Amino acid sequence: MAKIVGGVATTHVPSIGKAIADKKENDPYWQPFFRGFDYVHDWLARQKPDIAVVFYNDHGLNFFLDKLPTFAVGAAGEYRNQDEGWGIPVSRSIAGDPALSWHVINALVNDEFDITMCQDMLIDHAVTIPMTLMWPGEKWPVKIVPISINTVQHPLPSLKRCLALGRSVGRAIESYPQDLRVMVVGTGGLSHQLDGKRAGFINKEFDQLCMDKLSGEPDTLTRYTVHDVVAEAGAQGVEFLNWMAMRGALLGQVTELHRNYHIPISNTAAATVVLENGEGAERRAA
């Protein structure tokens, strides 16, 4: 049976892609962020996942505002990146696992999540940057199942719904008959705001509260509405929805193994966490 080994959440700011291309990882500005990945690399080397299920939000590469799914699951054999218009290098493609994707799709719809199915889906920096951060300069050793969550055009799904989505994905994976080692990834955040007179807004206290509750008490965060999250974490801080979905997929005893938090990277409070999915269950029926 497939096993979920744990999860990684990380910021996905586009300029990280530029910094990698320009080899600036050890510059004083970037080093506090990149050094947070040393632990992640060791953890990945120990865990050797075969699959990464990536919860992320598309920023106008695959989806425009004409047809914007709340939740979309990729079911392609290969996912391509393309020019996103803001000058970051185009990433190489990432392999998919269509059989696992369809298993997840069937399970989600059976669980009454009315998702969109994508047999052809471009992936943007919100997938490619975390992948490059986790496996820098090498061939990616995993195949991916990308799951896109709308964090762009309101109304957005609630934190509660994203946590439930993640739990459904977690149950789907644990019921998959192949012996695969699966990790889950949540990308984006934490607090930041790019637009309006409040541009540059960052809220360290709220970010820390979210990270403190994420591993052990994620349900307590569902009392925040999306509107609350915009108020507390900034207009783009709602990318925390991806973190909630990632956390939901971890159905075992969850322990935070690593946390790196640094302000600022670009306009963002940058954060990286590694969560272990231990034995002993918090498995839920719904």
Add this chain to the structure above:
Amino acid sequence: MTQDIPGTTMFDGDQAQKGFALNRMCFSFNSAENRAAFLNDEDAYCRKFALSDAQRAAVKSRDVLRMIEAGGNVYYLAKLAGIFGLNVQDIGAQQTGTTVEEFKAKLVAAGR
């Protein structure tokens, strides 16, 4: 339009309807060919996407707050800003009426 969070415009159904033409034009800037076409003849390019008068004026002014007022979504506007070599610190400074250095200093201060 929800405006109850100070300095924040929720990109909701009202904004999405208002900004559709402008955001569609910015979506086209994922292509280098289209970015070149915009630079080559901005008026013609904006006409092709049927921008409203307010959107055309906002784009002409290069004023991000005016573009948001006209329904622009920041992820799409960032593709337009990229044509002029402006990043999110540049547009952050513009929107908050500070210099880029002051804006960056404010971000650093948020970490203390």
